[in-house]
Amino acid sequence: GQQLNQSPQSMFIQEGEDVSMNCTSSSIFNTWLWYKQDPGEGPVLLIALYKAGELTSNGRLTAQFGITRKDSFLNISASIPSDVGIYFCAGASGTYKYIFGTGTRLKVLA
Amino acid sequence: SAVISQKPSRDICQRGTSLTIQCQVDSQVTMMFWYRQQPGQSLTLIATANQGSEATYESGFVIDKFPISRPNLTFSTLTVSNMSPEDSSIYLCSVVPGQGLRQETQYFGPGTRLLVL
Numbered sequence: 001g002q003q004l005n006q007s008p009q010s011m012f013i014q015e016g017e018d019v020s021m022n023c024t025s026s027s028i029f030n031t032w033l034w035y036k037q038d039p040g041e042g043p044v045l046l047i048a049l050y051k052a053g054e055l056t057s058n059g060r061l062t063a064q065f066g067i068t069r070k071d072s073f074l075n076i077s078a079s080i081p082s083d084v085g086i087y088f089c090a091g092a093s094g095t096y097k098y099i100f101g102t103g104t105r106l107k108v109l110a
Numbered sequence: 111s112a113v114i115s116q117k118p119s120r121d122i123c124q125r126g127t128s129l130t131i132q133c134q135v136d137s138q139v140t141m142m143f144w145y146r147q148q149p150g151q152s153l154t155l156i157a158t159a160n161q162g163s164e165a166t167y168e169s170g171f172v173i174d175k176f177p178i179s180r181p182n183l184t185f186s187t188l189t190v191s192n193m194s195p196e197d198s199s200i201y202l203c204s205v206v207p208g209q210g211l212r213q214e215t216q217y218f219g220p221g222t223r224l225l226v227l
Contacts, residue, residue: 031214042202042218043153045111050214088152090216096141096206098216100153 004089010105019076021104023089032072033090033098034063043088047074081108112137112205114219122225123193130189131222133203138183140208144176147200147221156201159186193226200224 006023013019023032031050035043047058049065049072056063060077072089089101113136123129133142142159157165157178165178180186190197203219 033216035218040223042114042200042221045215045217048215092214096208096214096216097143097155097158102152 004091004099004101006087006089006101006104008104009102010107012107012109013079015079015081015108015110017079019079019083019106020073021075021087021106022071022073023091023101024071025091025099026070027091027093028069029091029093030069031092031098032063032065033092034061034072034074035088035090037086037088037103039085046087076106079106079108081110084108111215112139112207112217114203114205114217116201116203116219116222118222119220120223120225122227125194125226127193128189128191129193129224130187131201131203133186133188133219135184135205137207139205140183141206142180142186143204143206143216144178144186144188145202145204145218147202149199153202156188159188190224193224195226198224198226 004023004025033048034046037043047056047063052069053067054065062075064073087104090098092098115134117132144156145153147153155168156171157167159165159178159180161180177189200221200223202221206216
């Protein structure tokens, strides 16, 4: 099925560093969601975005709904070892059916 | 948010057999979906579970292989039929509550890890 492109695919960072990842689409979306998936678990919703230009924070996480409505960004500040996992974006365009990104695998080095 | 449970959490099955996965939500929800996540991959939508009617399948998925039931607004089942090793995946139930301001938000269950030998 159709997927969104996430970048980077994977990254190793040092504990305490900031992390940025993005998600791009060829289609316009009305809603963007960001999830984190730990090994052996289901995806957990981190942040939901509903309006172009919206900037929303959840603790050390901040996500933005791109002005063009074709992209979204997630930033993690001061990373810690438990931030390790796979981060997925998901977009929807007026329906309840979401398209998922390819995922960004984050590994934090203590 | 909605609390979602799935049974079984994991299973190892022989090829040619079938497995039914259950999804239970703690509140009534508008939409229920079934996803497949193959090892190391992203999530692929299998179908939308419709209450009281046949599920709506995505391209590449058929009812004979993945029959789905949704008898009410809190429960759904997915059956993986005539399994082969290629069916080894995580199967995830998800819901869109459809109530309140954040009606579009989608939540996932913990997943069912299936290994077919």
